[in-house]
Amino acid sequence: MNVQALRLKKRHRIASAFKLFCLSVTCLAVAILGILILEVTLLGLPWLNFDFLTSFPSRFPEKAGILAGLAGTLWLATLTAAIAIPIGVLAAVYLEEYAKPGRVSTFITINIANLAGVPSIVYGIIGLAIFVRFLGLDRSVLAGAMTMSLLILPVIIIASREAIKAVPSSLRQVAFALGATRWQVTRDHVLPQAMPGILTGVILALSRAIGETAPLIMIGALTYIAFVPEGPMDEFTALPIQIYNWTSRPQQAFHELASAGIIVLLLVLLIMNATAVWIRYRGSKNKFM
């Protein structure tokens, strides 16, 4: 059995080496995140001050600020939320509560799954052709919001459907047995129960929308504006576009400005994601059963 013993040693060595390899690779992936955040913070933190947050872009880095981008992103997020959330949630309600399982329902589901995988720039192209040109909305915040809504609609629908599916059917049965209509059951029982899951999905979808650049470039969001939008038909810029603009300049100072902008963007996303986690946590304490 001595050959066996030698072979065993070798096999064990290979097993340990493999485990070490997988562990190292995982640590590498985690480390990359650390490096990324470190680099951005080191470059950008010195530029992050009140003036930065309240100034408009400028040819002179010292005077440049992110106000226009921040305002534009807030406008965009609000409008997109106002458009996409109702449509997305109600679409999910239809598919889960009203639609009979069958060809139509399956077709819509497949459609949504495919749309979720379409590159964001294609949504930009559609937004350009339909909202900007055909509907004549030009380079407005509204056009941007409508384009972004199309982009995140599949994500909202899929997440909301999961949340609604998770509501136990016994809850619906009880409500129906009391003589309620389908809408009453949905409005008063299913939706409230599914709300934490829906909100989580919505927030994650919105944070994706906030970080997207390509569709906004396509519909013509400007890269250099010195004003804050005052209405949905105004032209606008957004945080990621501003970051893109600064990053694409060769001067080091603008790169540092860009990283300051990135810090602001990541902070906004962090707040949103933390809210989503908090909602998920709060929601899991309030379940029906």
Added chain:
Amino acid sequence: MSQTASEIRLTRARGRPLEQALRWLFFACAAISVMTTLAVVGVLSVETFYFFQQVPAVDFLFGTRWTPLLEPKSYGILPLLFGTTLIVIGAAIVALPVGLACAIYLSEYAGNRTRDLVKPILEILAGIPTIVYGFFAITFVTPILRTLIPSTEVFNAASAGIVVGIMVLPMVASLCDDALRAVPNALRDGAYSLGATSFEVTAKIVVPASLSGIFAAFVLAISRAIGETMAVTLAAGATPNLTLNPLESIQTMTAYIVQVSLGDTPAGTLSYQTLFAVGAVLFSMTLILNLIANAIMNRYRDVYE
């Protein structure tokens, strides 16, 4: 207030118009997704059709010079395809092995505490906007590459490819993790009880049993890499270049689309319509890949028992 039996009506007196109306409203919301698909397919098809009336499809698909904005104009898309391919190869080299190894570690080796730590970190990596990755490529990856290999150009495919790989990595890890965890423990038990080491069980039983899920993950990752825009726009360059050298400046399909829309090309011109033609190719490629991934997951769903 109690009613006598004869007073109770069981039929709907008014047909509940509100309910009907709401049902139609909700259906309309769901139908918007179908309309979106129609819009995408419609817009791209129509514009591409007009484009092909002026530029033969063969010239477009197989031509090797892409200069739609400069004289002499040429509309061969191959340089853009090569550019996209270089990025995809770079991303695949980074994301596929690393993602799979991470998934193997998380699924087969890591304890619960490690999983609870690493999985959120991967989710965070997945949520970072692509513009940040573009920034990272220009300010971190490219300088390092140029130090290591001085012949690297300022804009190059390798930086962008690496960074797109990092971006896609969490998705690969997550999907592979799902595929590995779907393998029933009974299979692992059987293998271990035969006197196998963890490497043998993992590499020769578990991974082969989840191969179709892993493969679907790879296909989806490639689809995302193809559609990536901002990192490649910033880092890879704006030079359509029929090359396989990753150290050179190239242009991807997505970067070209951005270039056109940022420029002054007037709407309605042929040069402008290239935007839609390239968009159509891009959309078709990602759609086909996504359908393949879905087909793999559905039809060849891993069977264990």
Added chain:
Amino acid sequence: MTQATEVLLQASTVSIAYGDQLAVKSVTLPIYQHRITSIIGPSGCGKSTLLRSFNRMNDFIDHVTLTGEISFNDQNIYAPDTDPVAVRLNIGMVFQKPNPFPKTIYDNVAWAPSINGLKDNMDDRVEQALKQAALWDEVKDRLHESALNLSGGQQQRLCIARALAMNPLVLLMDEPCSALDPVSTARIEDLLFELKEKLTIVIVTHNMQQAARVSDFTAFMENGVLIEYGPTETLFTNPENQRTEEYVTGRFG
């Protein structure tokens, strides 16, 4: 007949706990070579836990602690320098639900030898193992078909063949027939008599009649405690312990 032979595998005052829940309480159980020993008892009495400890399969469950000693060939299999892989090469296992690999019949049996570098004469090895498991005649013409196409009983015999391919000295069987129909069960029981000449078998079963039919020695456990252990005939017809008598006459469990 049921004479005690040399003790090959021995549990000595073994206690096994999941966290702070004791599943096996101070069990001493000698397993005799070339005999079939069955462990019976009501659900949850700890028999499977004890069985799995014989080939260190409990290592894969979190928070399991084992006190006492389990020795194989007079070596403590839980000693710090013992290689669990080596243990499992000598002590094989068949599980409750057949779990063939999603590979061909041939590859299922050939897998363990191949990872041990025993690639010569693989065809003979596979044939030997399948014959020992009384499956050869049924599959010899379709060795390269998927194992998942076999019936439940055939799959379980394949799992037995797979376990036998490395010629272990002991075969542990955890309720191997509970997922099978009576005909398949009978075939596997017949098989055990043949295997006993080369191997030592420990079989956990909740089916008392099976234990009575098949085994030479029977251990009765309840609540983690070994209540009685002795030659099967004696335990069933003339048990010493009243609890044993109540169980085997079907008064509980």
